[in-house]
Amino acid sequence: MAVIPESVRQQLKDHFETALSGPVRLTVYTRPGSSRLILPAGLGCPTCEDARQMAELLRDAAPEKITLEVVDVSRDAARVEIDQVTEVPTIAVASDSDAGRIRFQGLPTGTEFPALIDAVERASRVEHGLSEESVAALAKLTEPTEVMVFATPT
């Protein structure tokens, strides 16, 4: 990943200063190696290192609020099973009291990066932004429900 200019880091730091309230837990699921190598664990991950650096950028912008855990899926099968991670890289965003049910699969660049920042802010404030009517409707869900949204960076 290209070196992030100090001005951008400072901008993010200033933004998080006011936008975050409670703690946020970030988890990055990675696999070692690039796409050029076939390792014992399978094909390497071409964007995992960038995803890790992106998560570190967020953590470093508010280290007193954001914690970051890096999970190597090739070494921690039990964790993969528990967290139900199917692909790497995956960045999971969670408020302190919750499991990481907001996930970004693949490197969230372009227009997805602001979405990642928004997810961090919302998790911090535990603020879903939905209407009372929507919340009441979603309460009808009694089984785990996966909502996958395919997007592109541009």
Place this chain on the structure above:
Amino acid sequence: MALASPQIKAVCVEANEFPQLSNQFRVRGVPHTVINRRASFVGALPEHDFVNAVLEGAGVAVDEPHEAVSGPTSDISA
């Protein structure tokens, strides 16, 4: 939505990075939303319609089924 309901896991997938997954769910345009890997709709919906689409895709009866939701998707083998 994942913050509003403990049942929901929200996954934003970078479509170009996972072509196999994109093909599996017949992603031709974005945003393309897949619910429980069986029902899907294309495009951005207003909040009310989006919520109803998720409920319908999860098999919960809704008052106003959304015409944009299709599924179960026939080519999903998993």
